[in-house]
Amino acid sequence: TSRHVILNVNDHSHVVEVNPDTPLLYVLRNDLGLNGPKFGCGLGECGACTVLVDGLPARSCVVPVKGIGTRRVTTLEGLGTSESPGLVQQAFIDQQAAQCGYCLNGMIMATQALLLRNPSPSEADIRQALQYHLCRCGTHMEILAAVRCAAE
Ligand code: FES
Secondary structure (H helix, E strand, O other): OOEEEEEEEOOEEEEEEEOOOOEHHHHHHHHOOOOOOOOOOOOOOOOOOEEEEOOEEEEOOOOEHHHOOOOEEEOHHHOOOOOOOOHHHHHHHHOOOOOOOOOHHHHHHHHHHHHHHOOOOOHHHHHHHHOOOOOOOOOHHHHHHHHHHHHO
């Protein structure tokens, strides 16, 4: 059964009519038109769907909307736009970190979360923050370079 659910996404309040058990990812993409977060595995394993919830990374494919409450959700769209990319987004562009690009939402959101809690991460910190984000193209070196660049 559908219900009114209020979500704070990218500093805007949204009311959606949805089954409260629906994964946050579906609501972001289907109801709010935010396609930054990607559907990869749907099982919380690949990281493609990552968003920030109160600044912490969360896998939106396995978080029901009813679990969000009043917490602030930030998606890739909340970090910047194509005309005015955020600092982390710009670093990924500068380092040409995309091949197919499917994993980059998760890589960028995990980087954003890392830098929020640790503005000067070590190499080990960076690798730990990204270790459960899967990239099938193998652009890991460029991605690591982008994170280092964003941290400078
Ligand atoms: Fe959510 Fe893979 S789609 S972790």
